[in-house]
Structures are given as C-alpha cells and as structure tokens.
Amino acid sequence: MGKxxxxxxxxxxxxxxxxxxxxxxxxxxxxxxxxxMTPEEALRRxxxxxxxxxxxxxxxxxxxxxxxxxxxxxxxxxGLRMLRKNAxxxxxxxxxxxxxxxxxxxxFSVIQAVLLRPLPYDHPENLVQVFSNYPPVFPRLSxxxxxxxxxxxxxxxxxxxxxxxxxxxxxNLTDGSEPDRVEGSYATSNLFPLxxxxxxxxxxxxxEEDKPGSAPEALLSHRxxxxxxxxxxxxxxxxxxxxxxxxxxxxxxxxxxxxxxxxDVWLSMGEYPDDLSEHVHHGxxxxxxxxxxxxxxxxxxxxxxxxxxxxxxxxxxxxNFGVEVRALEDPSAGKLRGTLLVxxxxxxxxxxxxxANIVNLLLARNAAREREIALRTALGASPRRLIRQLVxxxxxxxxxxxxxxxxxxxxxxxxxxxxxxxxxAIVRETSLNGSVLAFTAVVCLGAGILCGLLPALQASRTNxxxxxxxxxxxxxxxxxxxxxxxxxxSEIALALVPLxxxxxxxxxxxxxxxxxxxxxxxxxxxMQISQPSISREDYxxxxxxxxxxxxNKQALEFEQVAEQVRALPGxxxxxxxxxxxxxxxxxxxxxxxxxGQPIPDAGVRPVAQTxxxxxxxxxxxxxxxVQGRAFLQNDWPLQNIVINDFMARRFWPQGDALGxxxxxxxxxxxxxxxxxxxxxxxxxxxxxxxxxxxxxxxPGGWTPYLVIRTASDPLEIAxxxxxxxxxxxxxxxxxxxxxxxTLVADSVSARRFSAVLTGVFAGLALLLAGVGIYGxxxxxxxxxxxxxxxxMALGAQPGSVLGMIMGRGARLALAGVALGLAGALALxxxxxxxxxxxQPKDPVxxxxxxxxxxxxxxxxCYVPARRAMRVDxxxxxxxx
Amino acid sequence: xxxxxxxFLKGTLDMLILKIVALGPIHGYAISQRIQQISRDVFQxxxxxxxxxxxxxxxxxxxxxxxxxSETGREAKFYSLTKKGQRRLRAERxxxxxxxGAVAMILRTAE
Numbered sequence: 007m008g009k010x011x012x013x014x015x016x017x018x019x020x021x022x023x024x025x026x027x028x029x030x031x032x033x034x035x036x037x038x039x040x041x042x043m044t045p046e047e048a049l050r051r052x053x054x055x056x057x058x059x060x061x062x063x064x065x066x067x068x069x070x071x072x073x074x075x076x077x078x079x080x081x082x083x084x085g086l087r088m089l090r091k092n093a094x095x096x097x098x099x100x101x102x103x104x105x106x107x108x109x110x111x112x113x114f115s116v117i118q119a120v121l122l123r124p125l126p127y128d129h130p131e132n133l134v135q136v137f138s139n140y141p142p143v144f145p146r147l148s149x150x151x152x153x154x155x156x157x158x159x160x161x162x163x164x165x166x167x168x169x170x171x172x173x174x175x176x177x178n179l180t181d182g183s184e185p186d187r188v189e190g191s192y193a194t195s196n197l198f199p200l201x202x203x204x205x206x207x208x209x210x211x212x213x214e215e216d217k218p219g220s221a222p223e224a225l226l227s228h229r230x231x232x233x234x235x236x237x238x239x240x241x242x243x244x245x246x247x248x249x250x251x252x253x254x255x256x257x258x259x260x261x262x263x264x265x266x267x268x269x270d271v272w273l274s275m276g277e278y279p280d281d282l283s284e285h286v287h288h289g290x291x292x293x294x295x296x297x298x299x300x301x302x303x304x305x306x307x308x309x310x311x312x313x314x315x316x317x318x319x320x321x322x323x324x325x326n327f328g329v330e331v332r333a334l335e336d337p338s339a340g341k342l343r344g345t346l347l348v349x350x351x352x353x354x355x356x357x358x359x360x361x362a363n364i365v366n367l368l369l370a371r372n373a374a375r376e377r378e379i380a381l382r383t384a385l386g387a388s389p390r391r392l393i394r395q396l397v398x399x400x401x402x403x404x405x406x407x408x409x410x411x412x413x414x415x416x417x418x419x420x421x422x423x424x425x426x427x428x429x430x431a432i433v434r435e436t437s438l439n440g441s442v443l444a445f446t447a448v449v450c451l452g453a454g455i456l457c458g459l460l461p462a463l464q465a466s467r468t469n470x471x472x473x474x475x476x477x478x479x480x481x482x483x484x485x486x487x488x489x490x491x492x493x494x495x496s497e498i499a500l501a502l503v504p505l506x507x508x509x510x511x512x513x514x515x516x517x518x519x520x521x522x523x524x525x526x527x528x529x530x531x532x533m534q535i536s537q538p539s540i541s542r543e544d545y546x547x548x549x550x551x552x553x554x555x556x557x558n559k560q561a562l563e564f565e566q567v568a569e570q571v572r573a574l575p576g577x578x579x580x581x582x583x584x585x586x587x588x589x590x591x592x593x594x595x596x597x598x599x600x601x602g603q604p605i606p607d608a609g610v611r612p613v614a615q616t617x618x619x620x621x622x623x624x625x626x627x628x629x630x631x632v633q634g635r636a637f638l639q640n641d642w643p644l645q646n647i648v649i650n651d652f653m654a655r656r657f658w659p660q661g662d663a664l665g666x667x668x669x670x671x672x673x674x675x676x677x678x679x680x681x682x683x684x685x686x687x688x689x690x691x692x693x694x695x696x697x698x699x700x701x702x703x704x705p706g707g708w709t710p711y712l713v714i715r716t717a718s719d720p721l722e723i724a725x726x727x728x729x730x731x732x733x734x735x736x737x738x739x740x741x742x743x744x745x746x747x748t749l750v751a752d753s754v755s756a757r758r759f760s761a762v763l764t765g766v767f768a769g770l771a772l773l774l775a776g777v778g779i780y781g782x783x784x785x786x787x788x789x790x791x792x793x794x795x796x797x798m799a800l801g802a803q804p805g806s807v808l809g810m811i812m813g814r815g816a817r818l819a820l821a822g823v824a825l826g827l828a829g830a831l832a833l834x835x836x837x838x839x840x841x842x843x844x845q846p847k848d849p850v851x852x853x854x855x856x857x858x859x860x861x862x863x864x865x866x867c868y869v870p871a872r873r874a875m876r877v878d879x880x881x882x883x884x885x886x
Numbered sequence: 887x888x889x890x891x892x893x894f895l896k897g898t899l900d901m902l903i904l905k906i907v908a909l910g911p912i913h914g915y916a917i918s919q920r921i922q923q924i925s926r927d928v929f930q931x932x933x934x935x936x937x938x939x940x941x942x943x944x945x946x947x948x949x950x951x952x953x954x955x956s957e958t959g960r961e962a963k964f965y966s967l968t969k970k971g972q973r974r975l976r977a978e979r980x981x982x983x984x985x986x987g988a989v990a991m992i993l994r995t996a997e
Contacts, residue, residue, distance in 0.1 A: 026914060026963045027937065033915040057934045065938035069945055
C-alpha cells in the first residue's frame with residue numbers, strides 16, 4: 007500500500023491494526039483456555055499480558071514514516087477542536103496575530119509593487135540609466151543632449167542608448183469645446199523598441215523622426231487616450247492641436263509603460279524645441295541596454311572615461327560633473343525605498359510583539375492543560391510527539407490569524423491608497439497577488455513555529471509525577487519566571503524602537519511645518535493659465551524689438567486679467583508668477599557672476615533660481631520688500647531684477663546690493679547683465695524642508711500662475727476668477743485651481759505619509775506590548791496567589807504586596823527601556839535621510855518615548871498589582 | 887541509561903524477528919510464541935515492543951505482510967521476509983557476531 011493511499015484511507019489501516027492486535031489476544035485467550043482457565047479468566051490474563059493496547063497502537067502508528075503527514079493532519083484537526091473549545095482565547099490570539107500579519111502583508115505588498123516587481127519591459131535585468139552628478143549638491147542629474155548624442159555614438163558597453171526629455175513640457179490642447187492643458191515629453195525613436203514596448207494601437211516613432219523637420223507626430227499615453235478619447239482606436243491618424251500646431255496621432259502607448267508617468271503625449275525628438283547639441287543643460291534622461299556579458303561596473307568605468315573626454319572638450323560645462331550608470335528602476339522606487347524599509351522594520355517589530363503575546367498566551371494555556379499533557383505523556387506520547395502537536399496547534403492559530411490578517415491588509419491597502427501623496431501614486435498599484443500571498447504564508451509559518459516552539463518545549467518538560475500527584479492546582483514550571491521576565495523585557499524593547507522612529511519622524515514633520523514659508527499661505531487661491539509656448543528657435547528668430555513688443559503685449563494681457571480679478575468682491579490682491587513656490591522641480595536656474603567681484607570657475611559659479619513675476623506678485627503674497635523697490639511697468643523692457651535677501655546678504659554683506667549688476671548668461675558666449683533694483687524676503691521655492699536658494703525675479707511677460715489673496719474662503723471666488731480669464735483670454739485653459747493651503751499640505755505629504763504610518767504602527771506596537779505586559783503580569787500574579795496569601799497571612803501589608811509587583815514591573819521596564827534605547831540608537835541612523843531639523847539621537851524624543859513606555863508598562867502592571875493587593879489570605883490558602 | 891538498554895534490545899529484537907520470519911510466512915502471535923520457544927523462555931517478548939517493531943520493519947521494506955486465513959480459520963496478518971529483509975538479516979548477523987566476539991574478547995582479556 008502506497009504511503010499516500012495509507013494517509014487517505016486511514017480508517018482501513020486502523021481497522022487492520024485493530025484486527026491484528028485483536029487476533030493476538032484471541033489466540034492467547036484460546037491458549038489460556040486450553041491450559042485450563044475459565045474463558046473470563048483467560049481473556050483477562052491475555053489482556054494483562056498484552057499491556058496497554060492503545061499505547062501499542064500509538065507505537066505502531068509512530069513506527070510508520072508516513073505518520074508525520076498523518077499525525078500532522080490529526081494534530082491540525084485536534085488543534086482546530088481545541089481552538090473552537092476556547093473561543094475567547096482563540097479570538098484574542100488570532101486577532102493579535104492578524105494585526106501583526108496584516109500590517110506586514112500590507113507593507114510587503116507595497117514593497118512588492120514598488121521595489122520588487124520586475125519592470126514591465128523586455129529583459130529588465132540588463133537595462134541601465136546613465137546619470138550625471140554634481141556632488142554633493144546634486145547626487146543625480148539628467149545628462150545634457152550633447153553628451154547624450156556623443157555617448158550614444160561612442161559607447162561600447164551598451165548595445166543601445168535611448169533618451170527622453172526629463173522636463174515635462176506643457177501644451178494648450180485646443181481641439182475640444184474647452185481648451186485643456188496637457189503635459190508632454192520628447193523621446194528618441196529607439197526608446198520604445200529598446201524597452202520592448204509594443205503600442206496599444208498604431209505605431210511608435212520611426213528613426214527619421216529623430217531629426218528636425220519631419221512631420222509633427224504624437225503618441226498618446228494610455229491614461230490620456232482613455233480619459234480624453236474614451237479609448238477610441240480610431241484616434242490613430244487624427245490630428246490634435248497643441249499650442250496651435252497640428253500633430254498626427256500615430257499610436258497609443260500600453261498601460262504598462264510607466265517610465266515617466268506624467269506625460270499625456272509623447273512627441274518625437276525631431277520636435278524638440280531647443281538645441282540638441284548643447285552640453286550645458288542637463289535635461290535628458292537615458293535608458294540603455296548592457297551588451298551581453300558586460301557588467302554594470304564595466305559600463306560605469308567606460309562612462310567615467312567618456313565623461314572625461316567631454317570634460318576635456320567642454321571644460322566650462324563639465325568641471326566637477328561626474329557620471330553614474332545605474333540599473334533602471336521605477337522613478338518612484340528611489341523616492342519610496344527609505345520610507346518603505348522603515349515601515350517594514352516597524353511592522354516587523356509589531357509582529358514580534360504579537361508573537362511574544364502569543365507565546366505568553368500559549369504558556370498560560372499549556373499550563374492550564376498540564377494535566378491533559380501529563381495524561382498524554384502517561385499514555386505513551388513521546389516528548390517529540392507532544393512538541394509537534396503543540397506547534398501544530400499554534401500553526402493552526404497563526405494561519406487562522408493570517409487569514410484574518412489578509413482581510414485587514416486588503417482594507418489597509420485601500421487606506422494606504424487614499425493616504426498616499428499624488429507624487430507616489432505607484433503605491434496605488436499595490437495588490438494582494440501571488441507573491442504577497444506566498445510572503446504571508448511564510449510569515450504565518452514562521453510566526454506559528456516561533457510562537458509554538460517555546461511553550462511546547464516548556465510543556466514537554468513538565469514533570470509527570472508532580473502534575474499527577476497534585477490536585478487541580480497546577481504548578482509553576484521551573485524557569486517560567488525567567489521566561490515571563492524575558493517576555494516583558496523584549497516587548498518593551500521591541501515597542502520602544504518604532505516609537506522612537508515615529509517620534510523622530512513626527513518631530514521632523516512638525517519642524518517642517520514650523521518653517522516660515524516666506525509668503526502668505528492662508529486664504530490664497532492659485533490657478534494655472536498657460537499661454538502657448540514659443541519655441542526657442544522661433545523666439546530667437548524675432549528681433550530684439552519684436553521680443554520686447556511680444557513681452558510687453560503678454561505682460562499687459564496678464565495685468566488686465568489681474569486687475570479685473572482684483573476688482574472682484576472679496577479679493578484683496580492678485581498677481582502672477584511663472585512657477586509657484588514649494589514646487590519640487592528644478593525648472594529655471596542660471597549660474598551667475600557678479601560685476602566687480604572675482605569670477606570663479608564655471609563649474610563652481612553660484613546658481614540662482616530665476617522666476618518671472620507680474621507687478622503685484624510680491625504684494626499679493628505679502629512677500630516683504632527689504633530694500634529698494636518692487637517692479638513697475640517701465641521695468642518691463644529693462645534688464646532690471648529683484649533678488650532675495652539671502653542672496654543679497656551672501657554676496658553683498660555690506661548691504662550695498664542695490665544698483666549692482668550680475669551676468670546671468672555667464673556660460674554663454676554673450677553676457678547678459680542685470681541691475682538689482684530691489685531686495686525681497688526669502689521664499690522657499692522647493693519645499694519647506696529644503697535649503698534656501700538664491701532667487702532672481704524678472705518682471706513682465708505672461709506669468710502662467712495667477713495667485714489671488716482673498717478676504718474669506720478663497721475657493722468661493724474660483725468660478726468668478728476663471729470666468730474673468732475666459733472672458734479676457736478665451737483660448738486659454740484654466741487648470742490646477744488650488745488653495746495655497748493645499749499646496750503646502752501637498753509639499754509635505756510624503757513626509758506626513760511616512761510619519762503618520764510609522765506613528766500608527768508604533769502605536770499598534772505599544773498597544774500590543776501594553777496588552778502583552780498586562781497579560782504576563784496578570785498571569786504571574788494569578789499563579790502566585792498562594793504565595794501572596796502566605797505572605798499576607800504572615801503579616802505583609804497590602805501596600806508592600808503592591809510595591810513588590812510594581813517594583814518588579816519597574817525593574818523590567820528599566821531593563822526593557824535600556825535594551826530598546828540601545829536598539830533604537832543602533833537603528834535610527836538608517837532614518838537620518840528622512841529627518842529634518844532633528845538629530846537621529848535627539849535626546850528629547852528618546853526621553854519622551856522612554857517615559858511613555860515606562861508609564862504604559864507601570865499602568866499595565868498596576869491592575870494585576872491591585873488585584874494581588876486584595877488577595878484574601880484565607881481564600882488563597884484554602885486552595886492548598 | 888534506560889534508553890540505551892532499550893535501543894540495544896530493540897536491535898536484538900529486530901534481528902530475532904527477521905530470523906523467525908525468514909523461516910516462512912508467520913503472524914505476530916506465532917512470532918512471539920516462537921521467540922519464547924527458541925530461546926527456551928529466556929526472552930519474554932512484550933507485545934508492546936513486538937507489534938511496533940513489526941510495523942517498523944514492514945515500513946522499512948524488510949518485511950511484507952499479507953492477510954491470510956490462519957490455522958483456526960480466522961484472517962490474520964502474515965509477515966514474510968523481502969529481498970531487502972534477507973540482506974538486512976545477513977548484515978545483522980554479521981554485526982551480532984562481531985559484537986559478541988568483541989565482548990567475549992574483552993571478557994577474556996579482562997580476566
């Protein structure tokens with residue numbers, strides 16, 4: 007009979023075993039009868055001689071190898087029965103595990119989606135990206151179009167190299183009933199075949215479309231195709247109008263193409279409006295494929311070499327710039343890796359605490375089952391067999407908890423999706439797929455074994471004689487005190503680590519929010535109203551006169567809009583800028599040199615952020631004027647600028663910046679000198695937690711962001727303001743209508759996301775630890791009822807009993823806190839990159855968390871200690 | 887200490903069972919009778935050891951079992967030796983000889 011057959015036809019094997027042993031007894035009985043005994047006596051003697059038949063049967067079953075699977079099933083069934091019988095215990099234990107396993111499953115599913123899932127391209131393992139860098143200010147930069155063109159030709163380690171424009175261009179789409187703003191990027195024709203991207207409809211770009219002068223063509227992103235064209239395949243071949251120019255739609259990208267998520271349309275490189283051979287502006291992102299057998303390190307070495315050649319040819323633009331070849335990864339992965347690993351650590355600790363709680367529960371329950379276990383031992387169960395059975399029970403428990411945990415995780419993923427900041431939308435691609443389920447199964451298995459093994463070992467060491475001799479009272483297994491102390495100490499230490507992490511992250515968030523942004527935030531409405539852009543080429547074709555005329559015309563148009571908006575009831579002021587503060591993109595910046603000051607090497611010249619503003623921008627956002635004056639209409643055609651206070655103090659420490667000139671075209675052959683006419687307060691251009699920048703403001707032109715300061719709720723005037731724009735400039739789309747409050751909240755959303763989630767998990771850790779400590783203390787007080795009764799009978803005061811229990815709690819709390827602080831000190835340095843305005847070893851956070859943990863521990867000890875204090879010696883002793 | 891003795895006896899019991907079964911198909915009760923007879927009542931085989939041993943040997947593939955009518959007409963489980971079991975018996979006998987030889991030698995030299 008095959009082993010599996012035996013497993014599933016267990017009852018037949020059992021019957022045969024019964025029959026075999028029965029046959030033996032019958033034969034013996036018969037023999038006894040023939041020796042002259044009465045039938046009753048003969049049977050009795052035969053049975054005595056045979057011994058405990060159940061024990062023999064168990065040994066026979068044990069002798070079979072297939073037994074392992076067979077008894078495991080049996081154990082699992084038995085475990086289920088035990089769990090059903092103790093519904094309360096089961097509910098508490100399973101819920102504890104469900105919280106731990108659910109949290110781990112939810113976070114792992116995000117990690118799987120963001121960090122582990124292979125990119126949806128052909129052979130993603132040998133795809134790389136080439137970055138430039140300018141340490142330590144810019145650890146990673148795009149590369150210049152000129153470098154890309156050279157390297158694409160020169161590389162020997164990459165079989166192919168493609169590029170796309172890193173900076174997203176905005177276009178006004180004017181085909182529908184209402185103008186719309188779309189975002190676009192430019193890609194080389196080989197980008198899509200290199201990645202193995204097959205279009206959802208139509209085709210991708212042809213190689214000749216990389217050169218200027220080819221017919222204007224566009225690819226649609228899948229998202230845009232669905233939202234704007236209702237996924238209509240006949241859109242291929244149609245013409246769309248972007249900034250007044252017609253583009254033929256040649257294809258639609260598949261939904262899986264997420265190299266860059268933002269663009270609605272992709273245009274061919276031939277449409278790129280700027281110079282493709284310059285080496286100054288770092289605006290191209292690259293994708294390359296390693297040749298077979300070439301390692302990343304070899305490619306890196308080659309590109310370092312290629313970069314040195316460029317530095318020789320173009321020293322001004324390459325000095326201090328390095329190059330790095332990295333494996334291609336999702337752009338969100340880099341942003342989220344730190345946060346996700348911190349969260350994984352936190353939920354891992356939560357699970358360990360949950361396991362510690364289960365260990366305690368099982369210890370208590372096994373102690374209550376001492377007699378059952380002793381009986382099984384007496385009936386012939388071996389220690390190994392017992393351990394297996396107890397561990398199987400805890401496995402049943404952990405898989406049950408895991409099932410509930412999966413439900414929690416499914417809900418948690420939905421909550422995560424709602425919480426996650428827009429920039430990290432990849433988190434919404436999370437799902438409970440096969441690998442996540444496998445992870446959960448492994449976690450359940452690990453947790454089940456971890457939780458079950460220690461209590462099982464303890465139970466298997468139970469001294470048979472003691473237990474059976476004793477009445478209903480169970481004894482304390484030797485060493486169980488130590489186990490309980492260890493449990494309490496480790497729970498405290500395990501909860502303290504994520505609490506410190508959460509404390510540091512929350513403090514960073516608070517520090518960030520306390521940073522003065524430098525401009526008015528309350529009751530400010532912003533909206534985007536973009537003019538069609540003029541390509542650099544076309545702009546350069548204009549004469550200086552024409553450029554000035556165009557700038558004046560656009561500036562006048564904007565001031566007209568601003569004036570009418572200002573006239574709306576409830577509006578205090580309105581102005582415009584070309585890029586709102588707290589943005590996160592490096593859009594416009596120039597290296598500059600100062601007239602009359604020593605001129606540094608090109609690569610180390612200071613960088614100024616350049617912004618263009620309307621006449622009333624500073625007053626609308628209440629950015630204070632420090633010195634000089636704000637712009638007037640007659641500044642429009644002049645080379646006049648306003649700078650920020652930070653820049654003025656750094657370069658003109660004597661306070662004599664007004665009237666000085668700087669050259670903002672220091673890398674170009676022709677200088678462009680600007681005179682400083684005013685100094686304004688500092689504004690955080692790139693978020694509250696970033697370093698202050700040197701800012702230069704130009705006047706005039708069309709400023710696409712309208713900012714409106716209002717007397718009451720700014721959203722109330724949104725419709726009226728948009729109506730004015732439509733009236734004055736009917737062809738321009740109004741988009742991104744948001745309050746400044748929202749923009750500030752968005753700018754810290756990633757920080758808030760990690761701080762709040764870590765806080766939630768740390769809170770969960772503390773809750774579980776508190777419940778666990780309460781459980782251990784209650785249990786150990788319960789077991790010491792006799793001892794306490796004796797102490798009290800001998801004259802101990804209730805106060806000293808309370809003191810004894812609380813003293814033990816305090817000692818354990820201190821030990822746990824010491825251990826936890828050591829752990830936190832070792833681990834929080836991994837947090838450093840996520841912190842702002844607080845050190846990883848911030849003593850205030852550590853102290854506050856330690857105090858909190860001690861208070862929670864003492865509170866968890868207090869209830870059982872009170873109970874111990876009220877022990878009635880007579881009642882306690884009566885049980886003896 | 888007690889476990890060591892059990893192991894030693896268990897090994898011996900396996901060998902005795904293999905030897906007896908080698909003589910022809912036989913059921914458990916008869917095996918216990920035969921061991922007692924052959925050893926002139928020196929060995930009293932506990933059924934608590936015999937049946938688990940039979941099941942273990944069967945599981946290892948040294949014995950095979952068949953349900954057949956016994957001398958009294960009742961169905962009984964008859965064990966017989968497999969090829970593997972025969973090899974095992976030879977190995978056990980050789981081991982035993984070596985062991986007893988060694989023990990005898992120790993006893994002689996210790997005198």
